[in-house]
Amino acid sequence: MTYLIHGKTSDWELVIGLETHMQVTSNAKLFSGASADYTPKSIPNDQVDFIDAAFPGMLPTPNRFCIDQAIRMGLGINAEINLKSIFARKNYFYADLASGYQITQTTPIVGNGYLDILDEDNNTKRIRIERIHLEQDAGKNKHDQNPTKSFVDFNRAGVALMEIVSFPDISSPVQAANYLRGLQAIARALKTSDGNMEAGSMRADVNVSVRRVGETEFRTRCEIKNMTSFSFIQSAIEFEANRQVEIYENGGVIDQETRRYHPDINETSTLRSKENALDYRYFPDPDLLPLILTSEYVENIRKSMPELPAAKRNRFISEYGLSEYDANILTMDMNTAEWFEKSVNGNAKSAKPIANWMISELFAHLNKSNETLLDCPIKPEHLSELVELISTDVISGKIAKTVFAKMLEGDGEPSKIVEKHGLKQVTDTSAIDAVIDELIASNPDSVSAYKNGKTALIGWFVGQVMQKTGGRANPGVVNQLLTKKLNG
Ligand code: ADP
Numbered sequence: 001m002t003y004l005i006h007g008k009t010s011d012w013e014l015v016i017g018l019e020t021h022m023q024v025t026s027n028a029k030l031f032s033g034a035s036a037d038y039t040p041k042s043i044p045n046d047q048v049d050f051i052d053a054a055f056p057g058m059l060p061t062p063n064r065f066c067i068d069q070a071i072r073m074g075l076g077i078n079a080e081i082n083l084k085s086i087f088a089r090k091n092y093f094y095a096d097l098a099s100g101y102q103i104t105q106t107t108p109i110v111g112n113g114y115l116d117i118l119d120e121d122n123n124t125k126r127i128r129i130e131r132i133h134l135e136q137d138a139g140k141n142k143h144d145q146n147p148t149k150s151f152v153d154f155n156r157a158g159v160a161l162m163e164i165v166s167f168p169d170i171s172s173p174v175q176a177a178n179y180l181r182g183l184q185a186i187a188r189a190l191k192t193s194d195g196n197m198e199a200g201s202m203r204a205d206v207n208v209s210v211r212r213v214g215e216t217e218f219r220t221r222c223e224i225k226n227m228t229s230f231s232f233i234q235s236a237i238e239f240e241a242n243r244q245v246e247i248y249e250n251g252g253v254i255d256q257e258t259r260r261y262h263p264d265i266n267e268t269s270t271l272r273s274k275e276n277a278l279d280y281r282y283f284p285d286p287d288l289l290p291l292i293l294t295s296e297y298v299e300n301i302r303k304s305m306p307e308l309p310a311a312k313r314n315r316f317i318s319e320y321g322l323s324e325y326d327a328n329i330l331t332m333d334m335n336t337a338e339w340f341e342k343s344v345n346g347n348a349k350s351a352k353p354i355a356n357w358m359i360s361e362l363f364a365h366l367n368k369s370n371e372t373l374l375d376c377p378i379k380p381e382h383l384s385e386l387v388e389l390i391s392t393d394v395i396s397g398k399i400a401k402t403v404f405a406k407m408l409e410g411d412g413e414p415s416k417i418v419e420k421h422g423l424k425q426v427t428d429t430s431a432i433d434a435v436i437d438e439l440i441a442s443n444p445d446s447v448s449a450y451k452n453g454k455t456a457l458i459g460w461f462v463g464q465v466m467q468k469t470g471g472r473a474n475p476g477v478v479n480q481l482l483t484k485k486l487n488g
């Protein structure tokens with residue numbers, strides 16, 4: 001019952017808005033000095049300040065570093081920074097929330113911005129971002145420690161989150177994934193969040209609705225909560241869109257609700273009907289003054305920003321002549337971009353072949369071996385040297401693959417590998433001459449067939465010479481000499 005491919009059929013289209021939570025990279029929590037650096041192995045409740053446990057009378061103190069991080073992220077998505085923002089209480093009861101309210105922002109620190117992404121046809125599409133606000137994370141309930149008891153671990157309570165809210169400009173699962181990858185790349189470049197989905201430091205609430213093509217109003221949306229995998233997000237959107245279309249096609253209506261995705265059966269199901277903002281009784285936190293920034297303060301942060309992925313991508317295209325596709329892949333994470341530029345090392349001519357080796361050979365290997373670029377034995381200088389050996393005809397492209405395989409095994413510098421295994425290309429014509437003469441002498445039938453018009457046999461001759469020289473002869477030179485001799 002697939003109605004929607006890439007979010008669109010002739011009848012229906014998909015409308016998606018994402019609320020993305022990213023854990024702010026910071027030593028301390030948003031309003032307390034307790035360490036924000038917890039892992040699943042941390043001792044439960046070992047990183048909890050009085051304020052995180054909501055002891056009566058404790059006052060929150062905003063952590064300036066977390067505020068700077070949100071500003072950086074805002075500048076990273078080309079957004080306005082609000083010089084006045086308001087911390088407010090969002091009231092609800094849950095065991096992992098000791099105070100009975102979450103401190104969040106009603107007037108956000110970051111206003112409208114945008115992110116340019118690639119759609120399913122590799123065209124650039126602008127996704128508008130409504131806001132980024134800062135808020136506290138909650139603790140974690142643990143129901144799997146004891147058959148009759150539940151526990152609460154407050155290590156995560158009070159850790160700073162940035163919630164990044166998009167406009168409903170996303171219209172396919174691929175766009176949703178590319179949007180999230182874009183945010184992840186920016187956060188990593190700016191070191192504002194590690195954006196690690198598996199570890200839960202980046203999670204998305206996915207709002208999905210459908211409408212008939214041509215309709216101008218949006219229809220009712222459902223929100224799929226707490227998604228932490230790119231592929232699950234795409235599957236969940238697809239399932240949810242098709243579910244809604246089917247209901248409409250059968251004359252039904254969609255209730256606005258919060259849903260949960262079940263990866264094992266690839267379905268979503270109702271979690272609860274959508275709560276209303278009024279239910280939370282938001283009000284400005286009386287313990288916190290409005291947050292007032294000056295424009296100089298913001299400008300100083302702007303000046304300290306590193307090059308962002310989008311700017312880097314454009315520079316890779318103009319400076320190195322890379323295709324948009326290659327530039328995109330190489331700027332998706334900063335380690336890759338840095339590795340590439342180290343390997344190019346100012347020699348723009350080598351950029352394209354280096355990009356090709358990285359994208360086709362190196363990444364294929366890393367995918368298989370589950371290694372990252374940083375723990376791979378090939379160093380950027382090694383790849384530049386390999387490319388140099390090919391371009392100066394010291395080795396052939398074919399032999400280069402053999403050398404590359406040895407580099408992957410940790411054999412180090414390609415020139416030493418070439419030396420050690422005698423892989424240098426033979427361009428010396430007299431050495432090749434001898435091989436050709438012998439070949440011609442021992443294959444009179446093929447020679448006469450060639451002379452009688454079966455010129456396609458040249459390929460066979462070249463192949464023979466390459467084989468006899470262990471692939472080390474320069475194929476261009478071989479071709480030239482063979483043609484001359486066979487026609488002579
Ligand atoms: P709330 O505060 O109730 O969560 P918001 O207006 O902040 O609602 O919107 C939450 C998210 O839902 C935003 O990312 C927005 O783009 C998205 N959204 C709003 N309307 C729709 C819709 N009709 N279909 C899909 N997404 C939507």
Ligand code: MG
Pocket residue numbers: 019
């Ligand atoms: Mg919301």
